[in-house]
Amino acid sequence: MTVPVPVPVPVPAPVHVLVLGGTTEGRQLAESLVGDPRVRVTSSLAGRVAAPRLPSGDVRIGGFGGADGLAEWVREHHVDALVDATHPFAATMSRNAALAAAQAHVPLLALRRPGWVAQDGDRWHSVASLAEAAELLPALGERVFLTTGRMGLAAFAGEGLDALWFLVRSVDAPEPPCPRRMEVLLERGPFSLEGEREIVRLHRIDVLVTKDSGGDATAPKLTAAREARIPVVVVRRPPVPEGVPVAASPDEAVEWVGRLYSSG
Secondary structure (H helix, E strand, O other), X not given: OOOOOOOOOOOOOOEEEEEEOOOHHHHHHHHHHHOOOOEEEEEEEOOXXXXXXXXXXXXXXXXXXXXXXXXXXXXXXXXXXXXXXXXXXXXXXXXXXXXXXXXXXXXXXXXXXOOOOOOOOOOEEEEOOHHHHHXXXXXXXXXXXXXXXXXXXXXXXXXXXXXXXEEEEEOOOOOOOOOOOEEEEEOOOOOOHXXXXXXXXXXXXXXXEEEOOOOOOOOHHHHHHHHHOOOEEEEOOOOOOOOXXXXXXXXXXXXXXXXXXXXX
């Protein structure tokens, strides 16, 4: 009796997802996807932080050389989908992601944590840029808690702000140009409410400057400012490129990826 030879069943290749990361949400998404055999995940980090928190799965560090370079990398590495999980203020990278996805003909999702919402007792001043924030400061206070990171400090280095004192918090040490009167606090979030209260009290902070990054990791400073009744200058986040769908959480992004391989 002849034993029939089984016909091999083709196994579909995993969906290759490139996550443009650097955020908590990007790491959470990579961790959720890396255990799924139907998905291959690669996370890309810009490399601006000296010791970044590495996500699960394959990781590449460094830029692509603009939208064209990203599109070429996507094609060469057979990427099936892009997830832009960069910082809400990484406008250039988000724009390059949209252009590259269109060039390479792959779907793109923006993963964006929701922005903060003012509460009763908040004294928020909304501005469109760091330059606008700097212009507003002399009318609001003299001791500034500047939590916008080390990039863009040149906006606060003008002579018109020489009378102000700045406490600058960042992960890595800032480089010139910087405010003339400045103390640097090297810290990485998440931050506790008690810690933020202590900073406001110890340094006699009378105005806070922040970007609308959203999320819980850095939100306690807003509560501390509300309790101390000090004004907060909030830089509005840039919009997501037109036509790009947005997920508000890693779970929503996982569902989006799931629809990709189920439709394939």
